[in-house]
Amino acid sequence: MRLTHSQARALKGMLGILLFIAVWQGSVPLIGLDAYYYPGPIDVWHAAFELVEKGILPVYLSDSAGRYAAGVCIGVASGISFGLLIGLNRTASRMLGPSINFLFSIVEAAWIPIFVIWWGYGYTTILISLSYVIFFPVLYNTLLGVRSVPQVYIHAAQALGANRWQVLSNVILPSALPSIITGFRVGAGFAFRGLVFAEIISAKTGIGFMIFEGTTYHQTARTVVGMIVMGLAWLFINNFYLKPLERATVERWGLITTAETRE
Amino acid sequence: MNALPSRSRMNDILLMALPPFLLLLVWFAVPHLLTYPAYKLPSIATVGQRIVEAVSDGSLAKAILSSLGRLAMGFMVGNLIAIPLGIAVAMNRHVSDLLRPLMTFLQSIAGIAWVPLAIIWFGLGHGAVVFIIANAIFFASINNTIMGVESIPNTLYRAVRSHGGRGSQVFFNLVLPGALTQIILGFRTSMAYGWRSLVAGEMIAGSSGLGYMTIEAVQWYQTETIIMGIAVIGVLWLLMDRFLFSTLERATVIRWGMVRS
Numbered sequence: 001m002r003l004t005h006s007q008a009r010a011l012k013g014m015l016g017i018l019l020f021i022a023v024w025q026g027s028v029p030l031i032g033l034d035a036y037y038y039p040g041p042i043d044v045w046h047a048a049f050e051l052v053e054k055g056i057l058p059v060y061l062s063d064s065a066g067r068y069a070a071g072v073c074i075g076v077a078s079g080i081s082f083g084l085l086i087g088l089n090r091t092a093s094r095m096l097g098p099s100i101n102f103l104f105s106i107v108e109a110a111w112i113p114i115f116v117i118w119w120g121y122g123y124t125t126i127l128i129s130l131s132y133v134i135f136f137p138v139l140y141n142t143l144l145g146v147r148s149v150p151q152v153y154i155h156a157a158q159a160l161g162a163n164r165w166q167v168l169s170n171v172i173l174p175s176a177l178p179s180i181i182t183g184f185r186v187g188a189g190f191a192f193r194g195l196v197f198a199e200i201i202s203a204k205t206g207i208g209f210m211i212f213e214g215t216t217y218h219q220t221a222r223t224v225v226g227m228i229v230m231g232l233a234w235l236f237i238n239n240f241y242l243k244p245l246e247r248a249t250v251e252r253w254g255l256i257t258t259a260e261t262r263e
Numbered sequence: 264m265n266a267l268p269s270r271s272r273m274n275d276i277l278l279m280a281l282p283p284f285l286l287l288l289v290w291f292a293v294p295h296l297l298t299y300p301a302y303k304l305p306s307i308a309t310v311g312q313r314i315v316e317a318v319s320d321g322s323l324a325k326a327i328l329s330s331l332g333r334l335a336m337g338f339m340v341g342n343l344i345a346i347p348l349g350i351a352v353a354m355n356r357h358v359s360d361l362l363r364p365l366m367t368f369l370q371s372i373a374g375i376a377w378v379p380l381a382i383i384w385f386g387l388g389h390g391a392v393v394f395i396i397a398n399a400i401f402f403a404s405i406n407n408t409i410m411g412v413e414s415i416p417n418t419l420y421r422a423v424r425s426h427g428g429r430g431s432q433v434f435f436n437l438v439l440p441g442a443l444t445q446i447i448l449g450f451r452t453s454m455a456y457g458w459r460s461l462v463a464g465e466m467i468a469g470s471s472g473l474g475y476m477t478i479e480a481v482q483w484y485q486t487e488t489i490i491m492g493i494a495v496i497g498v499l500w501l502l503m504d505r506f507l508f509s510t511l512e513r514a515t516v517i518r519w520g521m522v523r524s
Contacts, residue, residue, distance in 0.1 A: 012357070013364030020365055037383055091278065098279040105504065106497035109463040109474070113481045113489045118303060197375045197463045201478075208376075212467075215379035223379045231372040238371075 039221040044228070047221035056210075061229065064206040067123070068195050071130025075191065076184055079135045083142025083180070088172070100139070108133045108194050112201055121202040126195070133194040134187035141183025145176025181249045185242045192234050207233070302484040313487040322476075327495065330472035333389065334461050337396025338454060345401045346446060349408025350438065359409065370406060374399040374460045378467050388470040395464040396457045403453035404446075411445030412438060444521040451508045458500055473499075 003011065021041050028040035035043050051057040082100075086093045108129050115125040149172050157171045199208025207226050214222030290307055305313075317323035352359050377398050381391035415437065423437050465474025477492030 009360050010364075012360040016361035016363075016365045017368070019361070094275050095278040095281055099282040102497060102501065105501040106493055107459045107462050107500070109459060109466060110477060110493045110496040112466070113477045114486065114493065116481055117484070117486055117489065192371075193374055193376075193459070197467075200375070200378070200467060211376055212379055215383055220380070220383060227372045227376045230376055231368050234371040235368065 036218050036220050039224055043221040044224045047219065048225045048228075051210075051222065051225060057225075057229070060206050060210050061233070063203075064195060064199065064208070064233075067126050067199075067203075067206065068130065068191065071127050071195070072134055072188060072191055074127065075131035075134030075187065076138050078131065079138025079183070079187070080142050080180060082135075083139045084146060084168075084172075086139070087143045087146030087176075088168075100136075104136045104140075109197055112198065116202060125202045126198040129198045130191050130194055134184075134191040137187035137190065138180065138183040141179045141186070142176060144183075145179030146172055148179070149175045178246075178250045181246050185238075185246060188237065188242060189234070192230075192237070196230060302486050305487040305490070310487045310490050313485075314491050317488075317491060323491070323495070326471065326473050326476045327499065330461060330465065330474070331499075333393050333465075333472065334396060334454075334457060337393045337457055337461070338400055340393065341397040341400030341453070341457070342404050342450075344397075345404035346408050349405040350412055350442065352405075353409040353412035353442075354434075354438065359413075366402070366406065366409075370402040374456060375463050375467075378464060381464075382468050387468055391468040392461065392464040392472070395460045395468070399456040399460040400453045403456045404449060407449030407453065408442060408446055411442030411449075414445060415441035444516050444519070447512065447515050450511065451504070454503070454508070458503075462496060 025041045028038065031038055039047075048057070082096070086096055086100075111132060112125065112129055115128055119125050119128070153171050153175065154167055157167050162170065195206075196208035196211065199206040200212045203209045207230055211223050211226035211230070214220060214224075214226060287307065290304070293304065294306060314323075352362055374395065377395055378391070381394045381398075385391040385394055419437055419441065420433065423433050428436065461472075462474040465472045466478040469475035473492055473496055477489050477496075480486070480488035480492070
């Protein structure tokens with residue numbers, strides 16, 4: 001059977017991953033360190049099996065997923081609202097623009113200490129810092145989308161008697177949507193890293209907590225399990241939710257957003 | 264140009280000063296309206312005092328310098344490994360096919376998730392934080408370098424070869440300059456990842472620097488130090504982004520005409 005080009009590439013990629021695991025396992029006796037310092041793939045496999053069997057991993061995973069989903073929803077909703085406000089209103093743009101630029105330059109990690117002072121270690125702190133992370137990429141891309149709507153379309157809709165609301169919902173939103181989705185994807189990626197950090201600092205469950213807890217209890221293999229689960233989770237989210245969403249919106253709504261206007 | 268700012272410019276300045284002004288006003292008024300433990304929100308005067316104190320005893324400068332030193336070191340280490348490796352990987356189709364999915368996977372766990380391992384390997388402090396920064400920068404930068412090399416049109420390769428260019432000539436005259444635009448543009452992105460990792464890494468694994476200063480203050484309820492830390496972290500990144508990278512891009516890729524300014 002002949003393989004197509006992309007199949008051959010995927011196969012080579014798989015081979016690369018297998019090779020990596022083989023080299024990793026082979027290096028364990030060569031390096032000769034205790035599993036605390038350098039766990040091998042077999043240790044990690046055992047740890048993963050144990051974590052699933054004891055039911056720890058599923059619980060942590062669903063806790064993390066719940067926090068992530070909630071944070072992303074709040075961040076996206078507020079990002080789109082502010083993006084529309086600033087994109088559609090010149091006064092709002094001149095008033096809020098510089099302040100938002102400044103806030104954007106403060107990384108989310110810097111806020112966590114004061115969130116902890118205000119809301120303590122726990123859910124609220126994680127939720128707010130996640131929403132903060134995703135807020136900015138969504139806002140900037142919504143802005144970009146709104147500003148790149150060709151004036152002609154707005155005039156056309158107005159000439160046909162559309163009121164402000166109809167212009168917004170029938171012209172501006174659909175044409176800004178592909179750009180908004182791009183912001184959503186970028187922000188979701190940043191928020192995913194933010195989640196791990198927030199959980200390390202201020203949670204007692206979750207994947208980020210597991211990554212950190214593993215080493216404090218001399219179970220480094222659990223830390224590695226956490227890292228791998230994190231990577232797999234992101235690939236899953238990216239390939240099964242974000243990419244299809246982006247493709248679907250560009251196909252469905254992207255008609256009016258030509259290449260030039262998206263630049 | 265007029266010596267005085269025009270009217271609309273004045274309006275702009277007034278408008279953009281409004282939100283910070285309102286924030287200060289609320290901050291000023293809140294202690295009179297609500298009762299809460301003093302550590303939750305120190306007064307403006309307390310924060311001001313703290314900043315004056317930290318500037319005059321040199322502790323702020325010391326924290327900034329040690330953070331920036333770590334960032335520079337992580338940036339150098341990460342790029343020095345990532346750029347040659349990226350070019351090597353991208354120049355060979357088979358190697359690049361072999362490593363691409365692995366790279367994608369490792370990139371999605373880069374950064375903060377490595378903190379516990381960094382602590383085990385390097386101990387709390389300088390080494391662990393540099394490792395985390397270098398790690399984040401490495402994965403961002405290698406992806407960029409590969410993209411840069413792969414963006415070189417095939418026609419150019421054929422052109423160089425048809426003029427008799429061989430191995431090292433192809434490398435120095437085509438691959439390196441061709442990938443350089445993307446590499447330089449990528450510095451900004453990879454530094455953004457590095458900066459995040461610096462702040463977060465210092466908070467978990469640091470023993471000095473801005474992140475450490477800010478998280479350490481939580482234990483002692485020194486909220487004024489935390490607020491100072493947040494402000495300094497914001498201003499520093501703004502300065503780096505505006506002056507360092509814009510200058511670099513203007514001096515290189517924009518001057519070469521590779522991208523529009």
